Amino acid sequence: MPLAQPYLAQQxxxxxxxxxxxxxxxxxxxxxxxxxxxxxxxxNALALGALITSLAGTxxxxxCTFIFPIGGILGIVGAxxxxxxxxxxxxxxxxxxxxxxxxxxxxxVVTGLYIVFVVLVVGLLVVFVNSxxx
Numbered sequence: 001m002p003l004a005q006p007y008l009a010q011q012x013x014x015x016x017x018x019x020x021x022x023x024x025x026x027x028x029x030x031x032x033x034x035x036x037x038x039x040x041x042x043x044n045a046l047a048l049g050a051l052i053t054s055l056a057g058t059x060x061x062x063x064c065t066f067i068f069p070i071g072g073i074l075g076i077v078g079a080x081x082x083x084x085x086x087x088x089x090x091x092x093x094x095x096x097x098x099x100x101x102x103x104x105x106x107x108x109v110v111t112g113l114y115i116v117f118v119v120l121v122v123g124l125l126v127v128f129v130n131s132x133x134x
Contacts, residue, residue, distance in 0.1 A: 044095065044099075047086075051082070057070075
């Protein structure tokens, strides 16, 4: 006889232990009575493209101002795409109205800053050329 056998035979149930909980009975599926919701509206791709174009215009306006006026051009393109996408969002009910609005704002701000920068550079060049010819 192994040593564990007498030990197992001496164990008594704990009189202070609580009774096990009964298994719960579910009637039907837990989501019964719920109707499935509508799928979320898709995001307008043109609004996303407009925002990316406006932000790229911002970056290129800072980095490549003297090389090529690509930043100002992308700002205008992003703002126009933002206006078009806002119309599409209103017409179709897609998501992306805030992205389109941000693209419009960023695009026109970049374009305005680029125009101010070009006017300042041209003005400084005119002043420099006129002052050196005296």
